[in-house]
Amino acid sequence: MLLIDRFIEKIIAMQNPTCVGLDTIVDYLPAEMQEKITDNTTAAEQILEFNKKIIDSVCDVVPSVKIQIACYEMYGAAGIACFEQTANYAKEKGLFVIADGKRNDIGNTAGFYAQAFLGKKATCAVDFLTVNGYLGTDGIAPFTAECKASDKGLFALVKTSNPSSGELQNLKLENGQTVYEYMGGLVEKWGAELVGAYGYSSVGAVVGATHPAEAANLRQRLPGVFFLIPGYGAQGGNAEMLKCCFDKNGLGGVVNNSRGILCAYKKLGGAYYDAARQACVDMQKDLSDTIGKMGK
Amino acid sequence: MLLIDRFIEKIIAMQNPTCVGLDTIVDYLPAEMQEKITDNTTAAEQILEFNKKIIDSVCDVVPSVKIQIACYEMYGAAGIACFEQTANYAKEKGLFVIADGKRNDIGNTAGFYAQAFLGKKATCAVDFLTVNGYLGTDGIAPFTAECKASDKGLFALVKTSNPSSGELQNLKLENGQTVYEYMGGLVEKWGAELVGAYGYSSVGAVVGATHPAEAANLRQRLPGVFFLIPGYGAQGGNAEMLKCCFDKNGLGGVVNNSRGILCAYKKLGGAYYDAARQACVDMQKDLSDTIGKMGK
Numbered sequence: 001m002l003l004i005d006r007f008i009e010k011i012i013a014m015q016n017p018t019c020v021g022l023d024t025i026v027d028y029l030p031a032e033m034q035e036k037i038t039d040n041t042t043a044a045e046q047i048l049e050f051n052k053k054i055i056d057s058v059c060d061v062v063p064s065v066k067i068q069i070a071c072y073e074m075y076g077a078a079g080i081a082c083f084e085q086t087a088n089y090a091k092e093k094g095l096f097v098i099a100d101g102k103r104n105d106i107g108n109t110a111g112f113y114a115q116a117f118l119g120k121k122a123t124c125a126v127d128f129l130t131v132n133g134y135l136g137t138d139g140i141a142p143f144t145a146e147c148k149a150s151d152k153g154l155f156a157l158v159k160t161s162n163p164s165s166g167e168l169q170n171l172k173l174e175n176g177q178t179v180y181e182y183m184g185g186l187v188e189k190w191g192a193e194l195v196g197a198y199g200y201s202s203v204g205a206v207v208g209a210t211h212p213a214e215a216a217n218l219r220q221r222l223p224g225v226f227f228l229i230p231g232y233g234a235q236g237g238n239a240e241m242l243k244c245c246f247d248k249n250g251l252g253g254v255v256n257n258s259r260g261i262l263c264a265y266k267k268l269g270g271a272y273y274d275a276a277r278q279a280c281v282d283m284q285k286d287l288s289d290t291i292g293k294m295g296k
Numbered sequence: 297m298l299l300i301d302r303f304i305e306k307i308i309a310m311q312n313p314t315c316v317g318l319d320t321i322v323d324y325l326p327a328e329m330q331e332k333i334t335d336n337t338t339a340a341e342q343i344l345e346f347n348k349k350i351i352d353s354v355c356d357v358v359p360s361v362k363i364q365i366a367c368y369e370m371y372g373a374a375g376i377a378c379f380e381q382t383a384n385y386a387k388e389k390g391l392f393v394i395a396d397g398k399r400n401d402i403g404n405t406a407g408f409y410a411q412a413f414l415g416k417k418a419t420c421a422v423d424f425l426t427v428n429g430y431l432g433t434d435g436i437a438p439f440t441a442e443c444k445a446s447d448k449g450l451f452a453l454v455k456t457s458n459p460s461s462g463e464l465q466n467l468k469l470e471n472g473q474t475v476y477e478y479m480g481g482l483v484e485k486w487g488a489e490l491v492g493a494y495g496y497s498s499v500g501a502v503v504g505a506t507h508p509a510e511a512a513n514l515r516q517r518l519p520g521v522f523f524l525i526p527g528y529g530a531q532g533g534n535a536e537m538l539k540c541c542f543d544k545n546g547l548g549g550v551v552n553n554s555r556g557i558l559c560a561y562k563k564l565g566g567a568y569y570d571a572a573r574q575a576c577v578d579m580q581k582d583l584s585d586t587i588g589k590m591g592k
Binding site for chain 1: 319321336364366367369370371372373374376377380396398399400401402403405406408409411412413419420428429430431432433434435453456457458459460461462463464465467468469470475478479482526531
């Protein structure tokens with residue numbers, strides 16, 4: 001069964017399209033863990049311990065995690081080892097793993113990124129990688145080739161969640177389309193050969209919850225493109241704003257939340273992993289109350 | 297003295313705007329080095345040895361190296377350690393170091409990438425980082441802030457060297473500009489506070505040698521933007537095609553060559569590092585014959 005179908009079936013089984021964003025930075029750790037950090041190696045150790053406890057605590061209530069590679073690259077090789085171990089641990093616990101790297105390059109070099117994250121010899125158990133399509137089709141082709149060869153997936157940036165995203169993405173083209181609409185059309189084309197039984201492709205799009213008008217427009221234009229939806233929580237997006245990303249069967253996207261889950265203990269009190277689980281349970285209720293039943 | 301001025305002075309002193317692209321992959325290594333590779337750790341070891349010998353051999357004839365991070369990420373944490381050691385070694389040998397990562401993300405996350413590559417605690421001695429501006433100004437601001445704080449630089453993708461680059465980048469906007477022209481204007485704005493004595497900013501643009509009409513157009517539009525020019529050699533660009541990137545004083549860009557230098561021994565014979573040096577000497581002659589004297 002194609003990756004995207006397995007992912008959707010897990011979302012349906014859990015009635016939860018939540019993705020826990022493991023954008024773990026030292027500031028998010030409890031004081032007693034922060035105190036143990038003296039260098040990059042000890043930072044990576046404490047972040048890995050934190051991530052594992054979070055994964056243990058949430059793996060039966062959410063289908064997926066998104067690991068923000070920038071948070072690990074900060075610590076050099078030690079950080080990358082922590083990223084790999086986090087991805088592999090999440091995979092062992094049955095979670096779908098999205099590596100958020102927004103990688104991009106010209107063809108042959110893009111192929112090395114594809115090998116790094118999606119290839120058979122990849123050092124990390126990643127299902128989906130985020131990519132940036134500014135270079136056009138030949139910069140994405142090596143990624144989609146690897147998706148076909150190894151049953152992996154992508155999320156390409158289309159309409160990002162940040163305040164300045166419209167600066168380039170919402171510019172109108174001569175043909176009447178906006179840049180993000182045009183990019184959305186490219187993503188649909190890139191994923192055309194990886195569409196599964198639910199009508200969605202393993203090549204999806206990043207569409208921010210913080211721009212509901214654009215998100216609704218994209219859902220209508222791109223019925224076969226699955227969305228990775230950042231921006232819920234700390235960035236200002238909520239369930240009502242992102243409801244438009246989902247189809248009549250309550251499918252079509254996965255919603256990321258990072259700080260709202262990792263730092264829930266700062267609001268709820270108690271152990272960070274217990275608070276994270278509670279935040280996931282609350283988010284499941286919030287999303288399912290708003291989106292409705294997932295699956296026919 | 298601002299980074300971009302120091303870089304330009306070194307280019308003038310050497311009369312050579314060449315950047316050696318350390319896109320080192322196993323296939324580029326001599327057979328006897330390839331034979332020693334059994335896993336990621338030994339691959340990283342052999343690549344590091346190759347890079348060091350290349351650096352030793354070229355560091356008095358070229359001003360800079362560009363390290364393609366994708367080639368190192370393929371080997372996981374061991375590869376990243378090799379990337380760091382390569383950057384640090386090149387820096388020790390007096391070379392300007394461009395990390396080619398095309399990184400991009402929303403504001404706070406972009407800040408982590410900025411810390412990773414340009415910050416005071418960075419694990420690698422990088423001068424310039426390549427970035428992708430699809431997310432707009434708030435995704436670039438953390439990088440430019442770090443450039444100001446730590447005297448570092450950027451090269452943002454404007455018109456890339458790959459065949460599909462026009463697919464998005466050459467689209468015409470409603471206002472008559474193309475997407476790449478608009479992006480070029482953003483880059484100029486992002487670098488406005490980092491312009492040095494030669495009139496160029498430490499925030500530059502990636503402009504491929506393979507698209508001379510667009511390159512000439514950008515040089516005219518963006519007199520204060522320094523160009524990182526990929527595409528010379530294996531990708532089909534030559535000195536005549538990229539001459540338009542340079543101003544009347546023979547300044548305005550640095551030209552990358554990867555395979556043509558790293559694999560020169562396959563054509564010229566002899567030791568790979570001697571052939572690489574010869575290829576750099578030949579490239580210096582080719583560029584200076586075409587561009588003319590660099591500096592007033």
